[in-house]
Amino acid sequence: KSTQFFSVVSVALLCLVFCSQPTSLDAAPLCTNAEAGCHVLSLANLFDRVIQHSARMHGISNDLHSEFELYFLPSKNQIGRVSRNCHTSNILTPNGKENAQRMAREELTEVILKLLVAWRDPLWHFHQSMTHFHDFIDFSSNKSLKMSDMVHELRKGVQKVVEKMQMLGILSNSVSSLMSPEAFLASGSAEWRLMKDYELLYCFRRDSNKVQNYLKILKCRIVPEDGC
Amino acid sequence: MVCARMVKHLRLPLLLLLLALAAECNSMSKPGKPDKLGCRSPDKETFFCWWTPGSGGGLPTVHRLYYKTEGRETVRQCPDYHTAHSCFFSKTYTSIWVEYTVIVEASNALGNTSSDPLTFDLMDIVKPYAPENVTLVVSIGDNPHLTIQWHTPSNIDTKSGWVTLKNQLRIKLEKSKIWKNYTSDTQTHFTIYNIELGVVYMVEVRCAIDNSAWSEWTNTTFVKVPNFPRTDNSFWILVFSLSLIPLLVAMIILILKRKTVKKYILPPVPGPKIRGVDVQLLKSGRSEDVINAMLLNQRFPVVMPWKDQNEDYLIVSDKETSYLPLEKNKIFILPVAITLDSEVQSKETSEVDRFLKDSESSSEESSEKTKSSQLLTKCPSTNVLNDEKANQLKGVTEKIIQPFGISGYVDIPRHEHTQEADYSRVNEVNSDNILITKKENVPHTLDTQGQEGGVLDDYSRVKEVNSDNTVFLEKHSDSVNASIRAKGYIDWVNQKAKSPHVTGHSEMGVCPQLVGCGYVDTFPPPAVI
Numbered sequence: 001k002s003t004q005f006f007s008v009v010s011v012a013l014l015c016l017v018f019c020s021q022p023t024s025l026d027a028a029p030l031c032t033n034a035e036a037g038c039h040v041l042s043l044a045n046l047f048d049r050v051i052q053h054s055a056r057m058h059g060i061s062n063d064l065h066s067e068f069e070l071y072f073l074p075s076k077n078q079i080g081r082v083s084r085n086c087h088t089s090n091i092l093t094p095n096g097k098e099n100a101q102r103m104a105r106e107e108l109t110e111v112i113l114k115l116l117v118a119w120r121d122p123l124w125h126f127h128q129s130m131t132h133f134h135d136f137i138d139f140s141s142n143k144s145l146k147m148s149d150m151v152h153e154l155r156k157g158v159q160k161v162v163e164k165m166q167m168l169g170i171l172s173n174s175v176s177s178l179m180s181p182e183a184f185l186a187s188g189s190a191e192w193r194l195m196k197d198y199e200l201l202y203c204f205r206r207d208s209n210k211v212q213n214y215l216k217i218l219k220c221r222i223v224p225e226d227g228c
Numbered sequence: 229m230v231c232a233r234m235v236k237h238l239r240l241p242l243l244l245l246l247l248a249l250a251a252e253c254n255s256m257s258k259p260g261k262p263d264k265l266g267c268r269s270p271d272k273e274t275f276f277c278w279w280t281p282g283s284g285g286g287l288p289t290v291h292r293l294y295y296k297t298e299g300r301e302t303v304r305q306c307p308d309y310h311t312a313h314s315c316f317f318s319k320t321y322t323s324i325w326v327e328y329t330v331i332v333e334a335s336n337a338l339g340n341t342s343s344d345p346l347t348f349d350l351m352d353i354v355k356p357y358a359p360e361n362v363t364l365v366v367s368i369g370d371n372p373h374l375t376i377q378w379h380t381p382s383n384i385d386t387k388s389g390w391v392t393l394k395n396q397l398r399i400k401l402e403k404s405k406i407w408k409n410y411t412s413d414t415q416t417h418f419t420i421y422n423i424e425l426g427v428v429y430m431v432e433v434r435c436a437i438d439n440s441a442w443s444e445w446t447n448t449t450f451v452k453v454p455n456f457p458r459t460d461n462s463f464w465i466l467v468f469s470l471s472l473i474p475l476l477v478a479m480i481i482l483i484l485k486r487k488t489v490k491k492y493i494l495p496p497v498p499g500p501k502i503r504g505v506d507v508q509l510l511k512s513g514r515s516e517d518v519i520n521a522m523l524l525n526q527r528f529p530v531v532m533p534w535k536d537q538n539e540d541y542l543i544v545s546d547k548e549t550s551y552l553p554l555e556k557n558k559i560f561i562l563p564v565a566i567t568l569d570s571e572v573q574s575k576e577t578s579e580v581d582r583f584l585k586d587s588e589s590s591s592e593e594s595s596e597k598t599k600s601s602q603l604l605t606k607c608p609s610t611n612v613l614n615d616e617k618a619n620q621l622k623g624v625t626e627k628i629i630q631p632f633g634i635s636g637y638v639d640i641p642r643h644e645h646t647q648e649a650d651y652s653r654v655n656e657v658n659s660d661n662i663l664i665t666k667k668e669n670v671p672h673t674l675d676t677q678g679q680e681g682g683v684l685d686d687y688s689r690v691k692e693v694n695s696d697n698t699v700f701l702e703k704h705s706d707s708v709n710a711s712i713r714a715k716g717y718i719d720w721v722n723q724k725a726k727s728p729h730v731t732g733h734s735e736m737g738v739c740p741q742l743v744g745c746g747y748v749d750t751f752p753p754p755a756v757i
Contacts, residue, residue, distance in 0.1 A: 059439065095323040097273055097390040206325050209351055213390065220389030227414070228389045 043164050047219040048227070050157040054215055057150040058208040064143050065201045072198060086203030087195065088118050093210055100217045106174055109162055112214050115207050116155040123148035125193075126200055147204075154211070170222055256286035258339035262313075262332040265346045269354045271383045272391055272437055274322050277306075278314040279332045279343060287336040298327035324350040354440035357381040359395065359416075359433045364451035372425065374399075374451065377417045378433050381443075395435045396442065402428040402450070426455030 041049075091114050094100040100108065127144040165171035195203070220228035260282020269275035281291060293306035293315045306315035328350070332343040359378040367373050376397060384391055397418055398407040412418045423429070429452075432445040482489055 062439065093325070095326055096319070097385075097388060098319065100390075101388065206349070206351075210325055216389040216392070220387070228387055 043161070043168065043170075044219070044223040044225050046157075046161050046164060047215070047223060050154065050161055051212065051215050051219060053150065053154050053157060054208065054212040057147065057154060058205070058212050060143050060147050060150065061201070061205045061208045064147065065205045068198055068201050085195070086199070086207070087122070088115060088203065088207055091115060091118070094214075097217070100214060101221070105165075105170070105218065105221065106172055108214055108218055109158075109165075109171065112158055112211055112218075113155065113162070115211055116151060116158060119151050119204060119207060120148070120155070122195075122200060123151055123204065126197060129197065158215075165222065256338060259285035259287070259289035259334035259336045259341045261341045262291060262334050262343040265330065265332055265343050267328075267330060267346065267348060267353050269322075269350055270357050270381065271385070272324070272350070272354050273319050273385070274317055275350060275353060276314055276316040277330055277346075281313060282334055282341060285334075285336050285338065285341075287338060289334045289336040292333045292335070293330060294333065295328055295330045297323065297329075322350065326350070351438075351440070354437050356384060356393070356435055356437050356440075356443045358444045358446045359435050360446075362431065362433050362446050362449045364429070364431055364449055366423075366451060366453050368454070368456055371421060372423055372453070374420045374423050374429065374453070375417065376420070376431055376433070378446070380416060380435065384437070391437050393435050393437060395433060397431060397433045398445075399429055399431050402430055407432075423453055425453055428452045 091111060093111055093115075094103050094108075103111075123144070127148050130144050162171060166173055262279045262281050265277065265279045267275055267277035277293060279291070279293075281289070291313060293309075294303050295306070296303050307318065307321050308316045310316050326349065327347060329345050329347045331345045334341045334343075359380060360382065362376065362378045365375040365377070367375060376399075378395075380386060380393055384393065386393060393414060395412045395414075395416065395418075396409060397412065398409045399420060400407045401424070410418060410420070428450055431449045431451065432447075434443045434445045436442045
């Protein structure tokens with residue numbers, strides 16, 4: 001019996017040692033100058049990762065929106081529908097394939113980053129407000145938290161892609177101004193506080209779709225490999 | 229003149245009345261409300277809307293579609309009514325992530341009727357067309373499989389990354405009712421293994437853009453999987469049939485030679501059989517036949533006639549006067565036989581049988597006789613004499629049990645005074661096979677004289693035995709004939725001595741060790757083992 005106990009304890013210890021590695025989406029850090037011990041990823045691979053991430057994010061936002069609609073607004077196509085005044089309306093986004101293709105890479109990248117930056121706070125606030133709705137929590141509280149986390153992670157991922165592109169010389173250095181901490185503070189216009197929850201969800205669903213599509217367009221323009 | 233003026237005044241109302249009458253007859257009214265307004269984008273770059281017109285109204289009606297986009301307040305009309313009751317929006321008029329509001333208005337002479345407005349975003353109404361050119365290929369071989377290929381709808385641009393297609397196909401057997409679904413992400417081909425042979429499969433494919441709605445299923449494509457025999461089978465069939473031929477040949481040989489085989493495998497066990505006895509005869513059960521079979525046909529071993537033998541066999545158990553230069557413990561048994569008349573001889577067979585049954589028989593004589601007869605044929609391993617008889621004989625001190633090492637007969641000089649006692653004349657043999665001897669003094673001399681004379685004639689006293697195992701006989705001077713006989717005897721002995729095999733040969737019937745000074749039997753030596 002003692003041998004069994006010791007074996008179990010040893011297995012548990014080994015598991016703790018090896019299983020405690022945190023797994024996250026960007027587990028493999030980008031290495032500048034190909035440092036030793038780093039796992040260097042190709043640009044196409046990075047793009048694929050962020051695109052997948054954005055697809056997942058859009059999926060969650062879509063689910064949340066339809067659940068919300070089902071729960072709080074059963075009747076659709078109302079004439080007196082709430083106006084869509086998303087706080088990101090002032091960001092000029094291309095509204096079609098040709099427009100997106102005609103836009104410069106740097107501009108497109110900026111748009112993506114602006115969108116992602118603009119949604120960090122509202123989503124966090126939304127998650128906080130959702131905790132008061134006990135019914136909604138049963139359904140979707142996980143999703144709202146996950147959504148706000150994903151926005152944060154995706155922004156970091158896109159930043160890494162931009163860095164790589166700038167390193168490779170594909171992108172000029174004009175984009176770096178967006179990623180400074182001052183930009184985050186500047187975007188603190190509180191328009192989003194006026195939005196209602198349903199509008200917020202609707203706006204974010206649209207914007208996450210925009211981000212996904214823009215990333216795809218960007219990828220196929222910069223690294224036109226398979227998948228385009 | 230007054231009528232003309234009246235008609236003039238009444239013209240307009242009459243017309244109106246007529247019109248009203250006409251209208252009532254045809255039920256003319258405002259146009260019916262257009263219904264079931266729907267819009268769809270097959271490629272995420274353009275879209276079109278359709279509607280069903282309302283019921284009649286009677287008058288020719290015109291349908292117009294008006295739309296409004298989010299952010300712009302201007303209402304615009306459909307840019308292209310390219311088919312009846314539908315409106316097509318080209319790329320220039322299509323914007324994504326922009327909310328459209330579409331309304332259809334039917335108007336005729338009597339009025340307008342509008343449909344319900346439809347509000348949508350382009351990304352909500354994306355639904356591609358079904359895939360095209362579905363081809364099925366059945367591949368034969370070790371692993372029969374079915375390869376399905378198709379093309380994306382021709383209007384979709386997949387190169388720019390704007391559209392990501394995913395595909396789904398379903399397959400079922402023709403006779404089955406259940407479809408089996410498979411998902412293929414962006415590949416436009418799919419392979420299905422583990423297909424059945426000789427059946428017809430039905431395949432349908434559909435696709436979807438991003439997370440939009442699925443397209444319609446393609447038209448069903450049929451494929452027949454041929455029921456081909458596997459090439460391996462023919463090889464194995466050939467091998468199997470070839471291996472069967474030697475088996476068949478072996479079987480045929482076995483059947484033809486079954487008797488020999490049977491003999492080899494199951495050797496015949498000889499049944500019980502008595503020579504000369506017919507089993508069938510015995511089965512018939514007639515006792516006469518049985519007796520005849522059992523007794524007459526039997527050949528019993530030849531028994532030497534007793535009457536010719538006058539020898540007495542003494543039990544040599546005397547330790548003191550031992551003629552045998554042997555170990556003291558070893559004692560030879562020589563059964564004592566009493567010569568009997570021929571009367572007894574008829575009882576020989578029965579007595580032999582009895583002896584065979586018992587080693588110690590109740591009848592002394594019979595036992596001795598049988599024993600001696602046994603001895604004539606061979607040396608028995610054991611001889612047992614009962615104590616009574618042993619004690620009767622003089623010179624006998626013990627009962628002797630000893631296997632014969634050397635067989636033979638030795639004559640031992642009789643004690644003269646016992647001669648009379650040794651012989652008894654058998655008086656009669658009663659029913660119990662007991663010899664009753666008469667106590668009379670047999671004129672031994674008569675009998676014995678003749679015999680003795682014969683004995684004397686036949687026997688010679690051994691003088692000495694030299695180292696060469698040559699027996700030297702003493703000339704008997706008492707008898708007249710003895711000398712002659714003895715001479716003859718000596719000759720015989722000499723002849724015997726000449727033969728090389730005499731020396732040291734036990735076939736003489738004389739055991740060299742035994743002969744010290746005794747009588748040598750003139751008879752041809754019995755068969756000695």
